Amino acid sequence: MGYKSKTIILAVVAFLLALLYIFYDLSGNIEYILPRRSIKVFAIILTGGAIAFATVVFMTITNNRILTPSVLGLDSLYMLIQTFIVFIFGANTLAMMSGEINYLISIGFMVLFSLLLYQFLFRGEKNNIYFLLLIGMILGTFFGSFTDFMQVLIDPNEFMIAQDRMFASINNVNTDLVYLSVIIIALVMAYFMRFYKYLDVIALGKDEAINLGVPYDYVVKRLLIIVAVLISVSTALIGPITFLGLLVVNLAYELMKTYRHFYIILSSVFISMIALLGGQFIVEKVFTFNTTISVIINFIGGIYFIFLLLKENKKW
């Protein structure tokens, strides 16, 4: 089967799942349910796409297929921000705070953090990408520990509310935020198109890319910023779920067996949508909201990750 037909099949499956999710068991107050479900589907497509896309770009830059943008520490920073608000102002503030403000604060801090990190690390000639990852991981762990520290100090009831933010959830997504996210993601994608042609070449490695005339440092810095913005937007919209990226992008590579980013990006985006839509469907209809989507994704993703390690291990 050609790349094109595989991509089209994935797109069709994603589309059908979206329809199933919207129209399944449609009864009662249709005027309320329909727009409600549509906006959820829209949020799923948006975040699923953004995470898949950001992960493809990130794996290409790092030349590594088991790294996801979560090593940049953005997830941990998001949790830190949420816990910090509860810690300082109390859970009521977090609950009362308008969605937009929390969203903008979270995105603002995450993007600011990434920019500072890049700025600091790319100063001068030293621009080792693995050094960036190391620092990102250390800071991520630091944020995580700090979050834990604050969580054990706060009131258990408040902790419940903070913890609620720790898992990605599409059940109570805010409509206005979805529109805001669309605008941000559209702008980022428009900016990305200038660098699209370089992705295949960057996948060959730094030396080859420079040899073939790619302004490597310039492009990689811009791409990393794009990754940070996309991850920040999707995290602030539905919560930390970057693990999904690892799963879907690797599936896309396995399925497509090509290096071409055109197909890899499209298929990962569609697989991501399928995983999220299917996962959300299971959460709602099978588990009747007893669990969240990130639990399911992490469970399946974790199993796949172990499988990947075992498989790669055999190659050596």
Add this chain to the structure above:
Amino acid sequence: MVDLKNVFKTYNKKKVIEDVSLEIEKGTITSFIGPNGAGKSTLISMISRLIAKDNGAITIDGQDIMQTKNNELAKKISILKQSNAINLKLTIRELVSFGRFPYSQGKLTEEDQSKIDEAIDYMELREIQDKYLDELSGGQRQRAHIAMVIAQDTEYILLDEPLNNLDMRHSVQIMKTLRKLVNEMGKTILLVIHDINFASCYSDHIVALKDGKIVKQGRTCDVIDKCVLKDIYDMDIDIKEIDDRRICVYF
């Protein structure tokens, strides 16, 4: 012409390249020889702008390499590094196609396709052009990479130890191809090489480096000399002339 003037490079206070100046003529093969850690790879990486120099000037045909646009430079100079650890699922033809990126920016034209065909035929890879890189032997993979460099169609070609891990037959084959590229297509080739007999038999000029400095540079017959080699390698090397070729006996 490649022109280096007073080039310096320091890693963590250790001087790797110290005050190197040299000129490389068009249409020649120049070999860089010297013991491990002499700075050969560093020098060749600086000429191809993979690493930045600390001081001095490197110009190609009168243009400073740091001022020239990346894409323009990629049409003028290409480099093949010693470790080609590409972990993508690529066929030979796809790899060679990447050589056209500076011209096509990813959208291959008819002209690009014919250049790719030419390069593949030149390296005799036609039969295996759809094989994946990880299915190839070391010699085939090296030839595929050289085909990519040929497709890139640059005037200057830099190679960092192209004979690494190759047997004699493949080494000779590669060196003959390089010679042909110079003689038939007028390319200028710079290469780092460890086997001084290959350097002696195939190059026009030799640059000998030691501890980041040029010990001797000149025509092959001037550098392949008992006293000069003693200076470079700190060992006595006998030189025998066989059929007008200088062969070093260092065993």
